[in-house]
Amino acid sequence: MxxxxxxxxxxxxxxxxxxxxxxxxxxxxxxxxxxxxxxxxxxxxxxxxxxxxxxxxxxxxxxxxxxxxxxxxxxxxxxxYVDLDDPLYLEFEYVQRLAHVADLAAASGHPIEALHLGGGALTLPRYLAATRPGSRQRVVEIDAALIALVREHLPWPAGPHLDVHAADARAFLTAAPDACADLLVADVFGGAIVPAPLTSLEFVREAARVLRPGGSYVANIADGAPLDFARSQLATVRAVFPEVALVAEPSVLRGRRYGNLVLIAGRQEFPVAELARRTAADPFPARVVHGDRLDLLIGRAEAVTDASAVPSPPPPDGAFSL
Structure with missing residues (x-):
């Protein structure tokens, strides 16, 4: 988030x-x-x-x-960021990239079942409700008071297809039934860092368990030079899923600045070429790293387990502008 x-x-x-x-x-x-x-x-x-x-x-x-x-x-x-009059308006670049993955997760307009770990103001769930009417969505946000604040001031559309749960993301995922989601979005930040329990091999295995065979796993993380955290996350995800890709701006990939990176994974081949076309056309273009280039980026990084997992690195001073 x-x-x-x-x-x-x-x-x-x-x-x-x-x-x-x-x-x-x-x-x-x-x-x-x-x-x-x-x-x-x-x-x-x-x-x-x-x-x-x-x-x-x-x-x-x-x-x-x-x-x-x-x-x-x-x-x-x-x-x-949400626009209550226009759920299709996505202010943050990384959310635009998450939305591209959601758009390509199934035929256009076809309802899906989505599990969102991390709620915030429900930007992506609102987008999915507008672009894929009838989609069944579950949103998990650990901060119950934050849910109440958003519900009061930024209410989401009422209806039976969007459930918001005040719960720990890892615990909720562990309790979820097998093969219950077409799309699993992990966008959980404690302040400005990704918590360690949501970075491990055991966590990704649980994500794979709840996904249907053609489902997509997508995670938003943040890192800066030398991208050690991002490399370890890619290695961890690739240890579970045969298909993995990464989306980020070139300046982040080159280690010139701290920023968001979006990891995509699944059991079946993802339309990488179409994703690359869409991300290149964004107001702030991003690159899709896949195949041999992804292997080079991962290098000798190894998957992390619950015993060795660490949170994402904190942002440097001045990384946020308000």
Whole structure:
């Protein structure tokens, strides 16, 4: 969920517009109209919302360029962006790449069953609900208070096909039945790092177990030079799935900066050429690494187990822009 500086961050109001977290006062994100001295209605800008949740300080910041656009941050790390009027609008580049994988997971518009580990403001579940109506989706978010905040201020469409669970991602995955998902998305960050329990061989084996034979596993991670964490994650995923690919911007792949990388895996061949075409056409183009080039990138990296797994490296100072 974390989005380093490669995210296209919206414009935000000044900090003095934000409510007082110490006293627990929350400014409702009111958006309406007031009358000026000529009794004409004038739009009122929405107000930021700030609240202590289970895992830190959450802020909902309005995008002044999009009337119903909101950025969710946790402890000042960008987590999600949603436009309540347009679920197809994806602000963060890494989410655009996750969406490409979701678009190619089945025939266009065909409903699927998806399991999302990591919820945030439910950007991708909203997108899937719009692009694949009738899809059965389960979202797992460990922070119950964050779920309540998002439900209150950024409500998702009501209906029987989207369930949000306040639970630990690893525990929920372990308890899930075999072959229950066509798409499994792992986008879990504790602040700005991927927790170690979601990086191990045992975790990926559980992901493979719950996927159907033609299903896709996709994970968002973050790393910087020398990309040791990303290499170990690729080695771990490849130890379980025969088909693996990586999507990232060239500057991240070359180790010039810290950023998001999207891992894709499955038991069946994925349409890599089409994915590469779509990612190359994005506003911030990315490359798809696959086959021999992926072997070179992994090098001598080895899969990690629960005993040896570590969290992703923290971002350097200035990696996030708000």
């Amino acid at each position: 974390a989005a380093p500086k490669d995210a296209q961050d919206p414009h935000h109001p000044s900090p003095d517009q934000v409510g007082d977290p110490v006293q627990g006062h929350v400014q409702d994100n009111f958006q309406g109209h007031v009358k000026d001295h000529d009794h004409r209605e004038q739009p009122v800008d929405p107000l930021p919302v700030e609240r202590r949740v289970d895992l830190g300080l959450a802020r909902l910041l309005p995008d002044l360029d999009r009337p119903r656009g909101w950025l969710l941050t946790m402890d000042d790390a960008p987590q999600s």
